[in-house]
Amino acid sequence: MVAKMIRPNLQVYGRQIKRKIRKEQKCQQHPHSVPKEYSLHPDPLTRQFFSPDATRARSMRAALLIQRWYRQYVARLEMRRRCSWNIFQSIEYSGEQDHIKLYNFFGCLMDHFTPASSQKKWISHIFHESDAFQEMELERYFSYKNIEVPDVHSGPHLTFPLTISNVTELVDAFKNKQKLHAHYVLRLLEKTLMLLRFLPNINHVSTCKYKEITICGDLHGHLEDLLLIFYKNGFPSAETPYVFNGDFVDRGKESIEILLVLFAFQLLYPHDVHLNRGNHEDHIVNLRYGFTKEVLGKYRVHGKQILRLLQKIFSWLPLVTVIDHKVLILHGGISDKTDLNLIAKLDRQRFVSVFRPMRGEASVRQEEAERDDGRRRVQSLSYGTAVRLRPDLPRHSLHSASRQEVGSVEEELSERRRLAGLGLTSEQGSAKVLQTDAWRQIVDVLWSDPMAQDGCVPNEVRGGGCYWGPDVTQKVLDRHKLQLLIRSHECKQEGYEFCHNRRVLTIFSASNYYDVGSNRGAYIHLGPDHIPHFKPFQASRTTRELTLRQSVGRTERSALQALRMLLFTHKSELMREFHQHDPQHTGLISLRNWAVAMETVLHLGLPWRVLRSQLVSSSHDGMLNYDDWFNQLSIIQPNAKIANTSLLETLYKHHSNLETIFRMIDTDHSGLISFEEFHQTWKLLSSHLQTNISDKAISELAESIDFNKDGSIDINEFMEAFRLVEQSRAERKPSPISAEQTTDKH
Amino acid sequence: MAPKKKEEPKPAAAPKPPEPEPPKEPEFNPAEVQIEFTAEQIEDFKDAFQLFDRTPTNEMKITFAQCGDLIRALGQNPTNAEVLKVLGKPKAEDMQVKMLDFDQFLPMHQHICKAKDRGTFEDFVEGLRVFDKEGNGTVMGAELRHVLATLGEKMKEDEVEQLMAGQEDANGCINYEAFVKHVMAG
Numbered sequence: 001m002v003a004k005m006i007r008p009n010l011q012v013y014g015r016q017i018k019r020k021i022r023k024e025q026k027c028q029q030h031p032h033s034v035p036k037e038y039s040l041h042p043d044p045l046t047r048q049f050f051s052p053d054a055t056r057a058r059s060m061r062a063a064l065l066i067q068r069w070y071r072q073y074v075a076r077l078e079m080r081r082r083c084s085w086n087i088f089q090s091i092e093y094s095g096e097q098d099h100i101k102l103y104n105f106f107g108c109l110m111d112h113f114t115p116a117s118s119q120k121k122w123i124s125h126i127f128h129e130s131d132a133f134q135e136m137e138l139e140r141y142f143s144y145k146n147i148e149v150p151d152v153h154s155g156p157h158l159t160f161p162l163t164i165s166n167v168t169e170l171v172d173a174f175k176n177k178q179k180l181h182a183h184y185v186l187r188l189l190e191k192t193l194m195l196l197r198f199l200p201n202i203n204h205v206s207t208c209k210y211k212e213i214t215i216c217g218d219l220h221g222h223l224e225d226l227l228l229i230f231y232k233n234g235f236p237s238a239e240t241p242y243v244f245n246g247d248f249v250d251r252g253k254e255s256i257e258i259l260l261v262l263f264a265f266q267l268l269y270p271h272d273v274h275l276n277r278g279n280h281e282d283h284i285v286n287l288r289y290g291f292t293k294e295v296l297g298k299y300r301v302h303g304k305q306i307l308r309l310l311q312k313i314f315s316w317l318p319l320v321t322v323i324d325h326k327v328l329i330l331h332g333g334i335s336d337k338t339d340l341n342l343i344a345k346l347d348r349q350r351f352v353s354v355f356r357p358m359r360g361e362a363s364v365r366q367e368e369a370e371r372d373d374g375r376r377r378v379q380s381l382s383y384g385t386a387v388r389l390r391p392d393l394p395r396h397s398l399h400s401a402s403r404q405e406v407g408s409v410e411e412e413l414s415e416r417r418r419l420a421g422l423g424l425t426s427e428q429g430s431a432k433v434l435q436t437d438a439w440r441q442i443v444d445v446l447w448s449d450p451m452a453q454d455g456c457v458p459n460e461v462r463g464g465g466c467y468w469g470p471d472v473t474q475k476v477l478d479r480h481k482l483q484l485l486i487r488s489h490e491c492k493q494e495g496y497e498f499c500h501n502r503r504v505l506t507i508f509s510a511s512n513y514y515d516v517g518s519n520r521g522a523y524i525h526l527g528p529d530h531i532p533h534f535k536p537f538q539a540s541r542t543t544r545e546l547t548l549r550q551s552v553g554r555t556e557r558s559a560l561q562a563l564r565m566l567l568f569t570h571k572s573e574l575m576r577e578f579h580q581h582d583p584q585h586t587g588l589i590s591l592r593n594w595a596v597a598m599e600t601v602l603h604l605g606l607p608w609r610v611l612r613s614q615l616v617s618s619s620h621d622g623m624l625n626y627d628d629w630f631n632q633l634s635i636i637q638p639n640a641k642i643a644n645t646s647l648l649e650t651l652y653k654h655h656s657n658l659e660t661i662f663r664m665i666d667t668d669h670s671g672l673i674s675f676e677e678f679h680q681t682w683k684l685l686s687s688h689l690q691t692n693i694s695d696k697a698i699s700e701l702a703e704s705i706d707f708n709k710d711g712s713i714d715i716n717e718f719m720e721a722f723r724l725v726e727q728s729r730a731e732r733k734p735s736p737i738s739a740e741q742t743t744d745k746h
Numbered sequence: 747m748a749p750k751k752k753e754e755p756k757p758a759a760a761p762k763p764p765e766p767e768p769p770k771e772p773e774f775n776p777a778e779v780q781i782e783f784t785a786e787q788i789e790d791f792k793d794a795f796q797l798f799d800r801t802p803t804n805e806m807k808i809t810f811a812q813c814g815d816l817i818r819a820l821g822q823n824p825t826n827a828e829v830l831k832v833l834g835k836p837k838a839e840d841m842q843v844k845m846l847d848f849d850q851f852l853p854m855h856q857h858i859c860k861a862k863d864r865g866t867f868e869d870f871v872e873g874l875r876v877f878d879k880e881g882n883g884t885v886m887g888a889e890l891r892h893v894l895a896t897l898g899e900k901m902k903e904d905e906v907e908q909l910m911a912g913q914e915d916a917n918g919c920i921n922y923e924a925f926v927k928h929v930m931a932g
Contacts, residue, residue, distance in 0.1 A: 055876075062873030063898035068823040069870060069929050070894075070901065070909050075818030082797050452801055592789065609793035622786070 081552045083611060084559035085493070088514040090604040091562055147183040147302065158184045160191065167264045171230070174223060174257045182302035185260065189309045192263040195270055196316040201348050202340065203274050203321040205241070212527040215243045215329060217488035217495075217507035218278065221252020221291070224539040225511055225521050226261065232537065233523065236265040236273045243321050245488045245507065246278020246331035246446070250289035252510065256298060259310075277317035277348075278331040279446040279464070279489070283307065284355040296671070315352045319343060319445055322482070326530050329486045333448030333504075334476050335466045336456040338441065346438040354443050354464065449490060450499050450506075470500040477503060483530060495522025495536045511538045515558040560614055566602070571630065573601045578626045588623040591616070662715050672712040675702050774832050779853035782860075791855065794820055795848050807845040810836055816851070817858050824858045826899045832857050867926060874922035884921050887914040 149157070156173040158166050158180075170180065180188075207213060214233055219226055236242045244262060249255035266273040279285065286292045286307075295310075296303040320343060321329040328340075447465030451457075454469040477485060485504045491513045497506045511521035522536040567574065577597040581589050589597070594616070595608035616624055662673055682698050702713065783791070798808045798816050808816060814829035830836070832854040836844060877885045877893060887910060894901045894909070901909075913920050913928065 058876050059893065060897055062876045063893050064825055065870055065873040066890075066894060066929075067899050067901055068825050070905065071814070071826075072818040072821075072823040073929050074905075074908070075815040078815060079794065079797065079819040086797065452805075592786065595793075607793040607797045609790050610797055 077552050079610070080556050083607065083614075084552070084556045085514070085518065086606055087559040087563050087604075087611075088518070089491070090606055091566060147181075147186065149181050149183045153181055155179050155181055156184075157181075158188065160187060162188075162264060162267050164268060167261075167268055168235075170264055171227070171235075171261055174254070174261065175227060179298060180260055182299050182306065185256075185299070185306055186302070186309065188260060188263055188267070189306065189313060191267055193309065193313050193316060195267060196313060196318075197349075199316075199318050200344065201319050201346065202344050203276075203318050204325070205243070205274060205321060205323045207324055207526070207528045210239070210241050212525045212533075213241045213243060213323060215245065215486060215507060215524040215526060215532075217245050217509040217521075217523070218247035218491075219244070219252070219258055220247055220280070220510045220513065221249055221255035221258060221294070222510045222512075222521075222539065223252070223254035223257050223261075225509055225537070226258055228537055228539050229509065229523055232535065236269055238269060238272055241269075241272040241274075243274045243323075243329055244276065245321075245329055245486070246276045247280045247488060248275075248278070249291040250280045250286060251513075253290075253294065255291045256295055256306075274321050275317055276321055276329060276331055277314065277319055277446065279354075281314040281317055282353045282355065283311045283314065284353045311352055312349075315349045317348075319348055319442065323526065324528070324530065325481065326483045327486060327526065328477070328480070328482045328484070330445050331487060332446045332465055332489045333444070333450060333468055333487050334472065334485065335444040335448055335468055336472045336475065338444055338476050340480050342437070343441050343445070346441065348442070350435075351439060351442050354439065354446065447489075450487075450504050452499070470503075473500045473503050484532075486524070486532070491519055492522075493519050495520045496524070496534050505532060515555045517552070518555045556614075563606075563611075563615075570601055574598070575626070575630075577601050582626075587625050587627055589626050591619060591622050591624060594624055594626070671715050673715065674712050675699075678702050678713055774834060774854075774857065776832075776850065776853040776857075779856050781852060781856050783852075783856065788852070791820060791852070792848060795851060805847075807847050808851070809842055810844045810846065811841040813846065813851065813854065817855055820855065822855075822858050822861075824861065828858060828861065867930060870926045870930070871923055874926065878922065883923065884919040887918045887920050890920065 155178045156166075156169045158170065173180070205213065214229075216226075216229060234240045242265075248258050248262060252258075262273070262275060266275060280289065280291070283292070292307060295307055299306055319330065320340070322340075323329065444465045447459060447462050449459055449462065449465070449467055450473070451467040451469055454471040456466050456468045456472050459465045459467050473485060477483065483503070486507060487504065488507055488509075490506055490508065491510070492506055492508050495508055495511070498504070499506070505524075507522060507524055508519075509521040509523055511519060513519055513521075517538075520536045520538045522534050525533040525535065527533075574597065577600055578589050578594075579585070581593040581597060591609075591612060595612065598608045599605070616629060662678075679695075679698055679702065794816065795808065796804070796806065798812050798819075799806055800809075800812075801807055810833050813833060814824070814826065817824060817829065833846075874885055874890075877889055879886075891906050891910065894906050895903060909929070910920070913925055915921075
């Protein structure tokens with residue numbers, strides 16, 4: 001039979017289908033009447049005529065079969081998607097833990113700092129800026145007047161006070177990837193700071209003016225998402241008020257643009273645009289998660305001025321917004337100690353970064369810890385006294401980790417301490433307590449996460465704030481006569497999620513947060529009835545064009561690549577663990593023990609058995625040859641210029657923290673540090689980490705990194721040295737999963 | 747006008763092709779199910795179960811609604827009716843609310859695994875061939891969509907769309923052997 005090659009006439013076809021549908025419907029109403037087509041069609045293979053009922057039954061059975069297979073297909077895709085999601089989340093949170101360890105380290109150093117020790121000069125610079133000094137600095141930095149904008153400058157020109165056409169021009173310029181000149185940036189920021197100083201810690205908003213208020217969650221530098229929201233919902237205006245719930249910067253590549261747009265709208269409509277501070281509105285967090293790098297990259301000459309001014313601006317951002325005295329909006333969450341009255345009264349601008357411990361903070365915590373040394377306890381930045389409720393989960397105990405570190409650094413510095421005779425007076429002590437309370441309130445508000453169980457325990461995953469339960473929600477909301485808590489801080493698949501009997505709502509507005517297709521973003525409309533209406537979205541045309549399987553596949557590949565890089569950094573520990581399970585050195589390990597070993601070393605809480613099929617390509621009789629497996633896994637290798645590979649592994653593992661420290665040392669943001677600084681940093685960090693690296697190795701490393709031999713190290717070059725690059729095809733063994741080059745996770 | 751569920755089995759009862767999983771006894775009794783999985787398999791299932799566990803504190807519980815998805819993710823392909831049967835025929839409103847733990851899940855999964863009529867590649871192709879009016883190895887995409895959305899355990903329009911995305915050629919025809927391979931590979 002000749003197959004039809006011509007395109008069917010769609011209209012005719014449409015009619016045919018309609019006829020069929022009507023017959024079908026008749027058929028379902030009267031099971032014994034059968035459409036003529038079915039009864040007249042012979043079976044193509046056997047040329048037999050089946051009875052109408054038999055044909056019908058076969059169609060039914062066929063449909064059922066296809067539907068069953070389809071549902072299985074979808075379920076398997078869902079499983080893969082969840083795996084990828086889990087991988088990204090655990091890597092993200094374990095990265096944050098590292099950062100907290102760094103903070104603990106600095107805290108101890110700070111505590112033992114003495115004016116006399118010249119070696120600590122660089123720390124003093126960071127931690128001891130007096131207010132007067134800062135004001136003077138700001139005077140100098142407000143000299144936008146000294147910055148000239150050339151006439152030929154192609155970016156947008158702003159006039160002050162801002163007009164709506166200015167701001168629209170600004171948004172269009174950013175859409176077209178243009179840059180705002182530093183002169184205008186500084187002016188805009190200065191105006192913003194002036195405005196923010198007048199705002200209270202808690203913004204009170206009333207819906208009687210408006211039909212509804214739009215609330216957005218984390219944006220994280222995803223300008224595309226912000227533009228999508230404006231497109232769907234309209235620009236902020238007197239009729240369209242907005243609340244932005246923190247985390248505007250870091251991770252995404254257009255953080256400064258988002259800030260400028262939000263600030264511009266706030267200047268235009270100061271009563272209708274409300275910004276809450278998030279945990280990423282903090283310059284030390286920015287050092288690690290990419291915002292600092294972005295600004296310095298885009299504004300090579302004036303970047304440091306801009307960053308300084310932003311530090312102050314972040315500290316002046318309000319902490320909380322309350323709508324109609326009924327709906328509480330803040331970035332992270334609450335704890336059982338949260339008290340809005342306290343929050344309203346504190347001096348928020350004193351807390352430039354929650355990572356800058358105030359003098360004496362670390363020692364206060366240490367004393368508390370020493371009091372209860374019998375029990376095993378966990379600590380977070382603000383929560384020092386709860387007992388861990390989930391002993392089975394393999395999370396790091398920051399308390400025990402920091403105890404270790406305190407010990408070793410203590411030895412090193414106790415000598416100096418004795419010499420300087422440093423101590424706190426009792427007066428200073430009580431003032432410290434007040435400051436500590438205020439600091440705790442802020443950290444809880446910016447860093448906490450909800451949990452399903454009742455109670456309130458330290459948030460050891462984030463290392464700051466707490467996990468709070470439904471009873472705490474009830475207590476705190478009732479205490480202040482509030483109905484609903486809206487927060488952000490956690491990425492959600494659909495962009496939003498309720499918990500605690502629908503009294504807590506998480507809203508997240510950065511779609512494709514982990515990778516293209518990983519999640520949707522959402523924003524909320526809230527009217528006078530205080531019932532939230534959700535508007536989910538997903539940016540990027542490519543997402544819509546991908547089929548479900550393609551987008552799951554992409555996210556999965558990305559997640560697996562990130563995981564493999566992590567495995568690489570833990571290679572020695574993994575090998576040690578494998579050897580423990582293989583005392584006879586057969587080179588083989590059972591798949592079950594492989595899963596156990598992976599979790600023991602990495603503490604990621606991932607479903608290793610489910611991931612096994614993706615990570616392990618071949619096993620015989622349930623046994624895996626782990627040497628081969630590592631070789632197959634190492635389809636990436638570090639830059640060949642660095643000779644010493646075990647040192648390399650250690651450095652790679654800590655490279656994010658190293659980068660953070662370097663950027664802190666490089667206080668003038670020149671991008672260069674001297675050999676001496678490099679050496680000092682490494683020595684301190686390595687004693688903190690209890691690794692043994694000889695001076696000689698460090699010097700050799702430093703020299704090999706100084707590529708232009710001028711006695712100083714370019715930070716970016718240093719980081720570049722550790723970027724994992726794809727092995728050349730000739731050397732690479734065939735791998736079941738294709739390799740994709742990824743950039744640093746910033 | 748909407749067909750009631752009880753209408754559907756009637757045409758099947760008249761000729762004799764076996765229905766997928768005809769219920770011999772009306773109720774499913776988990777206590778009577780003998781677990782034949784190996785310890786390794788059970789460990790694998792536990793891992794997957796944990797993956798579907800969306801309770802924030804990892805209580806190792808999933809909702810009734812997720813049970814079918816989990817069984818399918820583990821490689822089986824029951825009909826919705828079969829899943830509801832092992833769940834004890836819960837009410838629609840219970841599906842998102844009631845939870846089950848791993849020990850309750852295991853006998854359900856075992857029961858589904860033992861079901862005989864699971865469908866092979868050939869069955870699947872055979873099923874699609876029914877709609878191949880010209881016997882040339884293709885089915886009309888529009889017809890297939892219509893069938894999937896109106897017969898059997900109906901699929902929603904966007905589900906059909908997902909399944910068929912990129913499968914139809916310029917004439918709106920689908921080569922069903924390739925289609926089957928596509929679905930089974932996922």
